[in-house]
Each structure stands twice: as structure tokens, then as C-alpha cells.
Amino acid sequence: MATTSLDIARGNPHAPPIDTGPGPGGDPCPSLIGVSRGGLATALQTQGIAARDSRMRASQIFNWLYVRGATSFDAMTNISKSMRTDLAAAFTLARPTIVTEQCSTDGTRKWVLRLADGNEVETVFIPEPGRGTLCVSSQVGCTLTCRFCHTGTQQLVRNLTAGEIVGQVLIARDRLGEWPGHHAPTSTVAGPGTGPGTGPGTGDGTSTGAPQRRITNVVMMGMGEPLYNFEAVRDALDVVSDGDGLSVSKRRITLSTAGVVPQIARCGAEIGVMLAISLHAVRDDVRDILVPLNKKYPIAELLEACRRYPGVSNARRITFEYVMLKGINDSDQDARALVRLLKGIPAKINLIPFNPWPDTAYECSDWGRIEAFAQIVNRAGYASPVRTPRGRDILAACGQLKSASEKERASTRLARARAQAQDAAPSA
Ligand code: SAH
Secondary structure (H helix, E strand, O other), rough: OOOEEEOOOOOOOOOOOOOOOOOOHOOOEEEEEOOOOHHHHHHHOOOOOHHHHHHHHHHHHHHHHHOOOOOOOOOOOOOOOOHHHHHHOOOOOOOEEEEEEEEEEHHHEEEEEEEOOOOOOOOOOEEEEEEEEEEEOEOOOOOOOOOOHHHOOOOOOOOOHHHHHHHHHHHHHHOOOOOOOOOOOOOEEEEEEOOOOOOOOOOOOOOOOOOOOOEEEEEEOOOOOOOHHHHHHHHHHHHHOOOOOOOOOHHEEEEEEEEHHHHHHHHHHHHHOOOEEEOOOOOOOHHHOOOOOHOOOHHHHHHHHHOOOOOOOOOOOOOEEEEEEEOOOHHHHHHHHHHHHHHOOEEEEEEEOOOOOOOOOOOOOOOOOOOHHHHHHOOOOOOOOOOOOOOOHHHHOOOOOOOOHHHHHHHHHHHHHHHHHHHHOOOO
């Protein structure tokens, strides 16, 4: 399959402006990205702005950042020039920088993003008729070592901050031209369903025409285990769902967990988003291998936590993800056991064809097997869509993240080594 790839950080003149400036003296200033409106007001007070004023100013800044997509204090024209100068000296609005942007033949886009400390994470946009889902990372790497997941072969480097999580949404909106008066940058190579690109965004937020919403849903299903980075994920999702900002309703945000049982009730109470569980097996002996976290929190405990998930109802079902692995978890008997296990839990079942990666020990179940499995689940009354793999050609599908950035880095290193070798070679 043909794919298009764009190297943005390495000198693309059309890339939208990104404010990454360190503060005076070279020390990074605290970032205001990912800070709640209340937190913004407090931050402004540290700069000598009076408490009453600070709330109004915080609302203005919040609006500039999350409704208009401003990337610098300079753009915030309803704030006095001198205050803007002071703010720019004290805080940063830096977003992660884009290393590469790839667009799959099916319209899926994947960004490799570089964080201030040089670490990289990946964010994926999946357009579908009537909706667009942004798959966001919560950690650099992962501790879980799920056997079928390529991200799991990568050690945890660190948790992302709330700002780095929100920053992924902001970058996606930049690149999709989703801010009022902005358009998708022409440098983007559009695929099916991604819409036309008509020019780079200005970043000044001065125009008011609201573009059609591209990101309708957010899923915490990228790299990492979101419930092992609870506070940052909670704070970030509060900002993403704030009705005076990015305004993605909590019913359109899904947090996926491999089953960190002690945090599940807290997730419902403090975050209040839709829950997805990476179940993948119906017996502890199988799940112990596929998802080693199961040895700590076995299936019965996990499902008990789901039964008690705050707010769960037929209108707000829990999604159970089940990756189809040939000969491992895909028999008719497994399907019947799955139905029995989920009895009494308002549930949706997502069957995910396994996305292969180099050197994996697993294979995807045959299509006929997946259909037979789905039929048993359907007959039991569950809508069980088989999730069409998206973005496989750019390694953006479930479980393929990070591997690609490592591969890219490896190929970049190789290219550099070759160039250096050529440079070093004595000319004839
Ligand atoms: N740690 C969280 C978030 C990751 S979400 C969790 O485990 O839920 C990524 C989803 O993709 C999970 O359901 C994961 O189990 C699934 N996945 C991982 N590797 C996969 C692969 N190679 N093919 C298909 N799905 C995979």
C-alpha cells in the first residue's frame, strides 16, 4: 500500500508555527497548556494579577488557547500588551513538536511528536463517516508488557504531563485545520476522508468562521496505561472536555485500561469518561500470559470492578476489547465463555483483528473464525462490531505504536551514517 509521509521538524516551510521558547536565561518556564481555568487563575496570581482580575483573565486565556487555537500570548489581543509581555516572560505555551506526520491510504494520520526533553510519543487520527477519533498517548513506553502488543516491548520511559496529553489534541487540531478561520496546512498530504487543505493556519485566531468539527471523539488508547498516570490523565481530560474550551463531551471520551482494578472506581468518580477494558481472554491462565497484569488483578476482580463502575448503565456501556489471536483465544468455546462472563454488565464487545508486528509470536485469527466468534456474541444480544484495522500501512493501528518511531529513527540513523560515510570517503 502506498503511504505518504512528511518530515515536518526537519525544515518544512509550511508547518504551522510552534512556540517552544524557553524562558529568559534558558530555563523552561512553566507551561500553561493543560492547566484548568482555576489553575490558570492561580498561575496568574503568582504574577501579581489580583484575584478578581485573574479569573477573568484566565477565562480569556482559556478561550484563546482552546477555542481559537492561539499559539502565542501575542495573539491574545484583548489582553494589554504589557501584560502579554509579562506572561510570555513567565510562562510558555509550548506544544510538542511534530517529527513526522504520516497519512495512510485509508485517511488515518499518525504524528510522531517530540516532547521538550526529547522523548517521543505517537498520536493517531482516525476519520470515519460522521466522526473522527483521536487516539492519544498517556505515557512514553509502557510497563505492562502485554505479549501481543508492540508498545509493550518498549520499557516505560516516563508519564506524560497533563500539558503533553492536551498538547496532542492541540497539534491534531492544528494539522486538521480545526480552529476557527484556519484550514488544514497545504503541507499535509490528505488521504480519503481527510478533507481539502487550503493553506497554513495563521495561529492568530482572529477569524471567527467555525470549521466543521473533525475530532469528535478522544480515546486514551495510544501508548501507555492511562490509569498508571491517573492525575495527569484526569487533569488533561478535564481540560479537553471543558465546555468553554475544546468541548469534547465526556461521553465521547473513552479511557482504555488493561485492568488496573484499584483505579477503576476512582476513574468513574473523578474522571467520569467512558471505560474500555482490554480483556482479550476469558480464562486466567490465558490472560496471565497475554496481559501479565492479570496475575495481580484476575478476571473475576476486574469484572467486579466493572459491575460497580460509577455511572454504568445500558446507555453508558463498558466496552470490552478482545484481540483475535489465532488458536489462542478465538474458539467457539471462548466466545460462549465471554458471553457468560459479561452477563449482567452493560457491555459492548469490540473484536479487534490482531495487528501483526515484526517478530511477534502471534497471528491474526482467520476471517471465518472471527465471523463465527462474532456470531455467537451477536446472538447473545451484544452488538459486537469487528473493528476494522485502520492505518496498518503506517503502523498506526492498535498495538503498533512506538515501533514505528523506533523504526523511523533507525532508518534515519542509517541514512545519516550512509551520508557521513559518503562525506568521509575520499573524493576521486
Ligand atoms: N494500556 C491501555 C491502553 C492501550 S489501548 C490498555 O491496555 O487498554 C490499546 C488497545 O490495543 C488495547 O486494547 C490493546 O490491548 C490493543 N492492542 C495492543 N496490541 C495490539 C495488536 N497488536 N493488535 C490489536 N490490538 C492490540
